[in-house]
Amino acid sequence: MSLTIYDISKKAEVSIATVSRVLNGSPKVKEATRKKVMDIIDEYGYTPNSSARAMGLKSMKTIGIMCADSSDIFLAKAVYYLEQNLQAHGYESLLCCTGYNADSKKNYASLILSKKVDAIILVGSHFIGSSEEENQYIIDCSAKVPVMILNASFRHDNVYCILCDDMNAMYRATTEMYESGITDILYFYDVLSYSGRKKLDGFRMAMQSHHSKKHEELICQVPADCRSIDAMADYLGKFAAKAPKFGGIIAADDQLAIAAIKYAQKNGISIPDELQVLGYNNSILTHCCTPELTSIDSQLETQTRALVKTLIGVLSGQEMPQKTVFSGSLIKRSTTNF
Amino acid sequence: MSLTIYDISKKAEVSIATVSRVLNGSPKVKEATRKKVMDIIDEYGYTPNSSARAMGLKSMKTIGIMCADSSDIFLAKAVYYLEQNLQAHGYESLLCCTGYNADSKKNYASLILSKKVDAIILVGSHFIGSSEEENQYIIDCSAKVPVMILNASFRHDNVYCILCDDMNAMYRATTEMYESGITDILYFYDVLSYSGRKKLDGFRMAMQSHHSKKHEELICQVPADCRSIDAMADYLGKFAAKAPKFGGIIAADDQLAIAAIKYAQKNGISIPDELQVLGYNNSILTHCCTPELTSIDSQLETQTRALVKTLIGVLSGQEMPQKTVFSGSLIKRSTTNF
């Protein structure tokens, strides 16, 4: 049986209140007493029971992290950085992977709330649906604890968003490719999450601003059942066979970009001479292919740090900005010439 | 303020005991009463407070997952599968990333224990040190809750291990490469964790069983400060310049294998004609390079499923096997000829 504060108080010959005060670093306890209690705690290796503590404090010092799939390269990085930052501030992370199925979000949210987490972090733009009722669960959550959203924007009281201006980043990258002389660009994407929409918008805006006409015919969405890189590459091959010619591919993430590279290799198209490829997220995958992949970096680590900083501020009652936007930057490698 | 069981009991005109029984699916409550209570619960959207529940039940229905770095491709996959399986059994996951620094393990362990988790899962063989005192924290934990270890072996009461027989897998893969005619094989690794040692042992055993002599000169350890793929590739280049000739590289994981491929490409060595490369873990990286990487699959998903099954058994008081071993299998792709 685990020791309780009561056991410690007896051994140290003080009251449980004093032990509690020592534990919580209260200033109103004599140095000698503090030492006596600490010695006993160290000697017997006592650790306070967080559940009981949570009841008294009404806080678990735990943050619920929800993400669709923590094994996704991008999301895993985000979760990792968040966990690190939270830990540095004395918080634990309750992880909850919801999958990409939209329905379950509400259930998972209430489950995680019942653990009396101090806040909820939604990682990734999959958590923002397009309809109002689909997002009701966010509002419900925000009524109980602060809700932090990484990589998407949602305006509501007690909801704080940290994100990268994907639209602008994609706009700039597209423009740069276009102005380097590649005017026929294929846009390659899969799911249209919040940030997915923004990226596509950025691409379209850039193309439209150059009065491009046929780019709409060069927008290629991979169907949901193409999960493997090979399947994606093959799908792209079929699409390309019927589409107008193109000299560049902009992919919505690095994995899709790798699929694009595979497509080129299967069809004897040389990169970057005949085809230029651009990815998104600047993940480790950029280094794994040949040639190495040019990609857009969304400053994930900086974003997570800002998120946790904002969260800590909110939890300590400070007024904090509801929306913090970072800008992406193009990391040029060898799949592009510009 | 959140609703309590007490509020519900008043609205439903029953006692809190009855509400609690409904919540816990006790058989001794009349159907009509159950319905009445459930209706109120649904109507007012009550969720029980897990902390309070933990105090009564002495269980949080939460499992602590410790891993060095949840953004590592392999570990992230493991964490994801674990989380999924645990969720399916009604448990939440408290994630704790310890980093690779050995000292901190003990502190993190006691932190996570204070949350009254029902068990602890150590993900990855980094958690097994080579000295007895370094592993004392595992024994301490096992005194309080079951400890599950994924990917390493540690014999102790209340400690359960699920792993892949890395030594054997590596032995077989090495033998297969050797017998296909590649007798000079370079072994490329970084950290010597528990499974890292096993893999190296497997390689050595296979080479020794063929009376190879110079393989010891072909064992290349990347120093800890080489974190990027490029740095690893460059290090390998320098090593190769001074080492005997070799026709194959066996890497301790896929990322190292990618570095090996990069090394070959930088030096104009063709794969697989002049150099064959073999990775470990069969991660997504195997599909990202050209040619695609042959790799050893350690059945991670099966392992995690077995782990959670064992854990659930242990938690429900059943006798469970303390060690479950799976065997790895070679997935042949294009970086090898055999």
Next chain:
DNA sequence: ATATGAAATGTAAACGCTTACACAAAAGCA
């Protein structure tokens, strides 16, 4: 109608902690 046992419900103690409030000891001041 009455006794009997089973089924359903209620009562109250326990879980381990925090903290408002009460109190005692020590210190400062006239």
Next chain:
DNA sequence: TGCTTTTGTGTAAGCGTTTACATTTCATAT
């Protein structure tokens, strides 16, 4: 010296559940 603060410590009431045990209700057999 006695009076007032200040400082340190203790007492006890919560926090929201679970559950053993007590009690009521209800059906069945007598």
